[in-house]
Amino acid sequence: MASVITRVKQKQIAQLITKGKRLDGRDLTDYREIKVEQGIIERAEGSARVLLGKTEVMVGTKIEFGEPFPDTPNEGVLTVNAELVPLASSTFEPGPPDENSIELARIVDRGIRESKAIDLEKLCIEPEKKVFVVFVDVYVLNHDGNLIDASALAALAALLNTKMPNYEIKEGEVKIKPGHTPLPIRRHPIAVTFAKINDKLVVDPWLEEEQVMDARVTITIDDDSNVCAIQKGGSGYFTPNQVLEAAKMAAEKAEEIRKKLES
Amino acid sequence: MSQKPEKLIDKKGLRLDGREPDELRQIKIEVGVLSNADGSAYIEQGKNKILAAVYGPRELHPKHMALSDRTVLRCRYHMAPFSVQERKSPAPSRREIELSKVIRESIEPSIFLEYYPRTAIDIFIEVLQADGGTRCASITAASLSLADAGIPMRDLVVACAAGKVDDTVVLDLMDTEDKIGTADVPVALMPNLNAITLLQMDGILTLEEFENAVNLAIEGCRKIYALQKEALKTKYIDVKEVEE
Numbered sequence: 178m179a180s181v182i183t184r185v186k187q188k189q190i191a192q193l194i195t196k197g198k199r200l201d202g203r204d205l206t207d208y209r210e211i212k213v214e215q216g217i218i219e220r221a222e223g224s225a226r227v228l229l230g231k232t233e234v235m236v237g238t239k240i241e242f243g244e245p246f247p248d249t250p251n252e253g254v255l256t257v258n259a260e261l262v263p264l265a266s267s268t269f270e271p272g273p274p275d276e277n278s279i280e281l282a283r284i285v286d287r288g289i290r291e292s293k294a295i296d297l298e299k300l301c302i303e304p305e306k307k308v309f310v311v312f313v314d315v316y317v318l319n320h321d322g323n324l325i326d327a328s329a330l331a332a333l334a335a336l337l338n339t340k341m342p343n344y345e346i347k348e349g350e351v352k353i354k355p356g357h358t359p360l361p362i363r364r365h366p367i368a369v370t371f372a373k374i375n376d377k378l379v380v381d382p383w384l385e386e387e388q389v390m391d392a393r394v395t396i397t398i399d400d401d402s403n404v405c406a407i408q409k410g411g412s413g414y415f416t417p418n419q420v421l422e423a424a425k426m427a428a429e430k431a432e433e434i435r436k437k438l439e440s
Numbered sequence: 441m442s443q444k445p446e447k448l449i450d451k452k453g454l455r456l457d458g459r460e461p462d463e464l465r466q467i468k469i470e471v472g473v474l475s476n477a478d479g480s481a482y483i484e485q486g487k488n489k490i491l492a493a494v495y496g497p498r499e500l501h502p503k504h505m506a507l508s509d510r511t512v513l514r515c516r517y518h519m520a521p522f523s524v525q526e527r528k529s530p531a532p533s534r535r536e537i538e539l540s541k542v543i544r545e546s547i548e549p550s551i552f553l554e555y556y557p558r559t560a561i562d563i564f565i566e567v568l569q570a571d572g573g574t575r576c577a578s579i580t581a582a583s584l585s586l587a588d589a590g591i592p593m594r595d596l597v598v599a600c601a602a603g604k605v606d607d608t609v610v611l612d613l614m615d616t617e618d619k620i621g622t623a624d625v626p627v628a629l630m631p632n633l634n635a636i637t638l639l640q641m642d643g644i645l646t647l648e649e650f651e652n653a654v655n656l657a658i659e660g661c662r663k664i665y666a667l668q669k670e671a672l673k674t675k676y677i678d679v680k681e682v683e684e
Contacts, residue, residue, distance in 0.1 A: 276541045279534045291642045392545075394639060404650045407625070407641035410541075412548035414635035417658060421651055428647060 182388045190389045191375045201230075201383065206426060208381045211437050213330065215338040223339025223360065227331035230383055231321035233265075234328050236313060236335040240342065240360075242351065243310035245301065253300020253308040257286035259315035259328060266320035280410070284368065285315060285329050287406040288397035292366035295336065299361040302344065302351055309341060311360070322383035325395050325408075326434075329368035334438060337362055365438065366405055367431035370395040371423045373413055378423055380430060396424055398431035448605040448617055455617070457486075461610040464600070464660055469581070469671035471588050479589025481671070483581040486614050487571035492581035493564045494589040500560035510553035512560045515544035517578055519567040539575050546579050546628040546638035550593045551586065561591065572615035573601045579628050579638065580664055587672055596668050597637055599628035600660035602653040604645060609652045611660045625650070627657035631665045 190200050197205060209230030218224035221237035243254055259282035261269040274282070289295065300309040313335065315328045340357035372382035372390035382390060391413025397406035404424055409415065415423075449455060459465070465486035474480035477493035484490075500506045517540045521527050532540075547563065563585070565578045576599035583597040603613045605621035618624050623643025629636055636658075645653060 274534075276537050279537045280541055283534065283538050287642050291644065399644065403644050403646050404641060405644050407639055408542075409636070409639040410545060412545050414549045414630065414633070414637045415639065416634055417636060417654060420636055420639060420654060424647055424650055 182385055186385065187389050190386060194374045194377050194379060197377075199379065200385065205377065205379045206430070208430070208434070209383065211330070211434065213334050213437055215334050221335075222341070223335045223337075225331050225334030225338055227327045227334065229321075229323060229327040229330075229381070231319060232323060232327045232383075233317075233319040234324065234331045235316045235318055236328070236331040237316070238335050238339045238360075239312040239314070240339065241310050241312070242302070242307055245305065245308045249297070250305040251301045252297035253295070254310040255286070255290060255295060255297065255313070256310065257282045257289070257313045257315065257332065259285065259317070261317050261320070261324075265317045269317075269320065280408070281317075281324055281328055282315060284325055284395055284397075284406065284408045285313070285332050287408070288329050288366040288368055289313070289332065289336070292364045292397070292399040292405040294333070294362060294364040294366055296361035296363050300341070303346070307351060311336075311339070320384065322385070322387045323370050323381050326368045326370050326381060329366070329397065330434065330438075333365060333367070336360060337438065364399050365435050366397050366399050367434050368395050368397045368406075369427035369430045369434070371426070373411075373415060373419065378419060378426070380426065394420065394423055396427035398428050400435070402428040402432070404428075448621060449608050453608075455605070455610065457614060461608050462656060462659070464612045464663060465614065467664060467667055469584065469667055471584050471671050471675040477585070477589075479585040479587065479591070481581040481584035481588060483577050483584075485571075485573065485577045485580075485612070487569055488567070488574055488577045489569040490574060490577050490581050491566045491568060492578060492585045494561065494582075494585040494591070495564070496561035496589070497556040497559035497591070498562075500558070506558045506560070509557055511551075511556035511558075513544055513548055513551060513553065513563070514560055515540050515547065515563040515565070515582070517543050517565045517567070517575070519570060519574070523567050523570045539578075542638055542640065543575060543579055543582065546599065547582055547586070547597055549635065549637050550583065550595055550597045550630055552592045552594070555592060561586075570615070572613050572618035573626070575599070575638075576601050576626050576628070580668060584668055584672060588675070595630035595632045595635075596665065597628050597630055598661045598665045598668055599626060599638060600657050600664055601626040602657035602660065604643065604649060604653065609649060609656055611656050623649075623653070625653045625657055627654060627661060629658055629661040629665075631662055
């Protein structure tokens, strides 16, 4: 996802961060402004758009009937996919998902799955045979850095907004009844991403900071401040202390962001 | 299909395979096992059997991908169809694509990429049999094959997972523990620089448990590091014996 940034600017960003400042005026631990909108696509069972500064991510959910996995016969199925849509950045190209979009989808997936955010057992219609399949499609519309946090938040917002069709079983056949039930959401996992620049951690890196960073780490936190997913990325490294510092900071930040969903 | 055991830790505090919580599995490492590759290594860790090979630095195709100031490190992590219980399709899965990326990023900080501009270094990893913790064993082997290929490095990269099964933080999870345990935290380390180059987690851990798991994984890494260095030296000891 590299694109051009001048050496002068690289230096400027890095030097400012050493002094504890950032080019856009934020503190090292500040997020950009977050806006969450829900229910914006009527055709989707659930939807949301998240603005994280200029980063914009839309998520739509669809619900279909399907078969459960053999090892979890009593649970519905969750599928997360991410598209880095070419209109979102000059560095995104059309074509099958590349490693960046696959990684993004898998980080979002891991947060929802490992925190047990969705009560998948309630999505079971007939054990071993029929369950609801929840498709979460992450659509990146504008790339200005930190797609992970924006996507994870948009996915959760969309799931909270998702309605399952009502159904009844008549003579062994599943029939859809009028009306909807909200998708059973138990937990609210929040992803918090840090970039390491000049040996300092900054929260919510924007695009130009991502181009300068040595490495990033995303820590997903559940409602009880437990860690439920982590992913390090980028070709640099972290010291053990930085990792633990990031985890503690993530727990604080997650609480802050979770409030955005309630309001 | 095997039955799911109810308890992963018995009354004596031992695990399914009789290990203590902080005990590694049996590890066997060999360096220079493939004659065509510039560098190669083979690792067995528990029932994991993994081959890693390095080709390069060499000319990069397609050429427009080349970088003028450093080499391009590429990595393919791949599982053999017969490496797991149910046959795995040989086409790369999303999991394999993600793992190829995180393994590459865990190795990159160890290499002096700027020494070989306009070239590529390819790492190929084949998991012949999987038993949990394949990404970690793959990193351990991949780093050795780079050393075997004579590529200058800041340090070897070594990896090991820690996690939580039942209510205990344990080292080096095997397949069953990984699948039905509470959490898994793979960590890759450059021991001499105290640098974590891979960190992932899935499951649920409190902040305190997470800290314990990271520290335990680092301890495990340091133990495997000793075996790694031993394996590198052994290759040259063997050569000497042949000459005599």
